Amino acid sequence: MKRNPKVGFIGLGIMGRPMAQNLLKAGFELIVYNRSKPPVDALVSSGATAATSPKAVAERSDVVITMVTDSEAVKELVLGQGGVLEGAHEGLTLIDMSTISPTVTRSVSDSLAAKGVSALDAPVSGGDVGARDGTLTIMVGGPQPVFDSCLPVLNAMGKKVVYMGPTGAGQLTKLANQILVACNMIGVSECLNFAKKAGLDPARVIDSLSAGAASSWSLVNLGPKIVKRDFAPGFKVKLLQKDLRYVLSTATDLNAPLPATALVHQLYKHVEEEGLGDVGTQALVTAIEQLSSKG
């Protein structure tokens, strides 16, 4: 049995930090980098080693994980000055767990391959709770042997780790996930606004409909938050909007029409314009409510 790989972790945000903690808990030697210092200090006090750049992380790791906001951030951390590519060495693997454009995933992967670095795209679903509890779903694209060799690392962070196909297939699966998230959320928003206008008790409506053919994760988990006017994230509107931009631009390339998803993206633009980009995605209901206000 091979020794555990040394794992580098770049991006210790609301998702990355608990994921890194789970790698430590699973016994992996961990080298961390983050732009701001407090999360680095927290990980170091749990046994990780701090590095001063993505390049330094790569030099000292067998596997480097990136978990950042968007395509631009991944490109800069991997291909930019002091980036992972500058610390490339034989046998290095990059696992990008951010949700980014599949096109960028493929181009970054090509740049890495030219220097002998393997790459997986492995975006996640399950949110900060899944990150903390190690119950994330991880959707993985890339060469199957690389996937197989990284499975122990991925299993330390997720409950359901699924190989989806070649480079980009992980990102494409995550985008398919976000299509459902968007459409299920507009359903819950229209349903609960309709119920309120109809004089029904929305909490009782959620209870009645949760057992049957109308049910969804969104209805069961975000419906009650809407009833309580609890718009704390969960998953932020602006991050779903970022994902939906990738969804819609990829769908255009694929000639895959998304009339409802495009509508939801437009309605969320209104939510953002109202200054609600940092609240939870359940705030979509406010766009529906405003469409029906008399003001």
Added chain:
Amino acid sequence: MKRNPKVGFIGLGIMGRPMAQNLLKAGFELIVYNRSKPPVDALVSSGATAATSPKAVAERSDVVITMVTDSEAVKELVLGQGGVLEGAHEGLTLIDMSTISPTVTRSVSDSLAAKGVSALDAPVSGGDVGARDGTLTIMVGGPQPVFDSCLPVLNAMGKKVVYMGPTGAGQLTKLANQILVACNMIGVSECLNFAKKAGLDPARVIDSLSAGAASSWSLVNLGPKIVKRDFAPGFKVKLLQKDLRYVLSTATDLNAPLPATALVHQLYKHVEEEGLGDVGTQALVTAIEQLSSKG
């Protein structure tokens, strides 16, 4: 303890027939009426009594259940010639379990009240399987004491029987249910067409996404049928369209905007125009596929 009420059942279709069977199984004395004869014969051979008109059913019953297609059918069976109202007597209760317009529910209920007949609106979800297994969700509107007195009858047909409020509240809850059904289905349709165009294995996509925040009853139960090109109903397109017409017209009265539900209704119109009104609602995917075909 009061003796079991005599129950009349009008409308022995794909839903009504197994619901009536469950009433027999629970020990209720049952009087049945249906326009076509074979389902009447089947119930009679299980112990029910046949009546020759809705009026005759009402004369011999304490509780009359109607389970038919739409508002027009309910109006005719209750208010028309030889209808339930002509057989009205003291202590009679009508339970309409059809999905119809809440406006029609209220006007039929008013006509019945004028003759001393109580009424409940009690539409169901759970489909033919739920009807057969007695696992329907039953959403009930009407006076609470009438609901309480009819609970033994309702419990014989459903697993989750919920009192939603005054007359019409059951229908309004069912319409809220159909908003979710429509929006969840467009999500599944857009997601699976996107996945196919992206070269992903749609069955694996369904498996990956079913455990998390993108999940819905529709994804888990109808997604695999789409992958197998199995468009057998389940729930027919034309019946969902009938319900969505009630949804949209009620929503207009309530000033409750439904941009996504209205879009789905439009897309289903295309499905109907393609001659697919009698297949299952999962056929919505064909509208999305045709939008993206090059033909």
